Amino acid sequence: MTTLLALDIGGTKIGWGIVEAEASFTVTERGSIPTLAAQGGADVAARICALASELIESHPAITGIAVASAGVVDPATGTIVSATDIMPGWAGTKLGDLLSAHTQLPVRVLNDVHAHGLGEATLGAGRPYRSVLSIAVGTGIGGAFVEDGRVAFGSRGIAGHVGHVHHHFAPDMVCSCGRLGHIESFCSGSGITTWYNSLRPQDKPEVDGGRALQELADSGDPLAQACFARSAYALGEATASLVNCMDPAVVIISGSMTRSGDIWWDGLNEGFSASAMTPVAATPILVGSLGGDAPLLGAVSFFLNA
Missing domain, CATH: 3.30.420.40 (ATPase, nucleotide binding domain)
Incomplete structure (x- = not known):
């Protein structure tokens, strides 16, 4: 069984879930914190890194971080290529590198709507x-x-x-x-x-x-x-x-x-x-x-x- 931390970063809130992945995926715990997008991308990224570190410390079985994020994402690097003004300064954030450096765990980042579609296609109504x-x-x-x-x-x-x-x-x-x-x-x-x-x-x-x-x-x-x-x-x-x-x-x-x-x-x-x-x-x-x-x-x- 693989245990991953999943993050869903939106303009209003940052949702998180502890996901057990084996034959099927199960969200065993979930929660959220406010995004506070108006404070800017650097502040949001710092709070995401702090949240991830806290959750990894309390869940030592976590072996990686899977991220769904607002903004256009380069899925190969985990960088936010562009974003709207709802979150100033989010564009250009090297989110994958920041999270990986902060937690010493592998990280993959996907656009949030792409992630939503992939979830429904592979695990939901589109299965x-x-x-x-x-x-x-x-x-x-x-x-x-x-x-x-x-x-x-x-x-x-x-x-x-x-x-x-x-x-x-x-x-x-x-x-x-x-x-x-x-x-x-x-x-x-x-x-x-x-x-x-x-x-x-x-x-x-x-x-x-x-x-x-x-x-x-x-x-x-x-x-x-x-x-x-x-x-x-x-x-x-x-x-x-x-x-x-x-x-x-x-x-x-x-x-x-x-x-x-x-x-x-x-x-x-x-x-x-x-x-x-x-x-x-x-x-x-x-x-x-x-x-x-x-x-x-x-x-x-x-x-x-x-």
């Missing part, structure tokens, strides 16, 4: 399938294409950035990347909230997040319902376009938006059916099964099999 298109729809939108248990990285490590597919519903909507018209700008949890607030009548208050917008839609608000239906339809069309190009055996959708109810799912399936070519129209669309453990387990899978 019976040879090729998986994983799409995570939460605060933002990310994804991964996994075939034969391996993530497709592309030449610059950004393959799978499905949130930056263009859609004609959003010609003037600004994406988190600064470009116009990408589906993340109105299909993600943050995007759909911004979209609703831009369309709402002046006598209605702004909603402060996806959950509040969901409650509004569930109460029968027609604009909130229309935003869910229309954004889901667009996501379905974009998903079909990706399936037309990549021909995966299955699509796995994960993230908070999957809990948006029948209006959202009906819209997504309708959009997919409208745009999927006949040979791929029957491609299954499944819900992820691993929840928050997906990036931890995907990072461990990458550590052991890369």
Whole structure:
């Protein structure tokens, strides 16, 4: 049996798990600390190293560190190649080298959404399938294409950035990347909230997040319902376009938006059916099964099999 420390580094929190890997993977303990991203990449990296050292001291059986991290990651070196301004100075952080030097253990680092997709593909809902298109729809939108248990990285490590597919519903909507018209700008949890607030009548208050917008839609608000239906339809069309190009055996959708109810799912399936070519129209669309453990387990899978 192999015991690994798995880390999931996001903009809000740094999750950790102690994973026992044998015939199957089991997260035996888990926890988290705040990322405090605004304090900058150097501070975040120092706190990650301190957390890893503390956990390794209390779990001497740990033989390696598997990391899923926000930002574009060079999987060969564990360096953060680029990152958004949510975590200033995170880009350029040699995370793999820092953790290895601090703990004297081998370290492998993978982008968090790539890790999520790999976890679902090899250990979750995609396990019976040879090729998986994983799409995570939460605060933002990310994804991964996994075939034969391996993530497709592309030449610059950004393959799978499905949130930056263009859609004609959003010609003037600004994406988190600064470009116009990408589906993340109105299909993600943050995007759909911004979209609703831009369309709402002046006598209605702004909603402060996806959950509040969901409650509004569930109460029968027609604009909130229309935003869910229309954004889901667009996501379905974009998903079909990706399936037309990549021909995966299955699509796995994960993230908070999957809990948006029948209006959202009906819209997504309708959009997919409208745009999927006949040979791929029957491609299954499944819900992820691993929840928050997906990036931890995907990072461990990458550590052991890369």
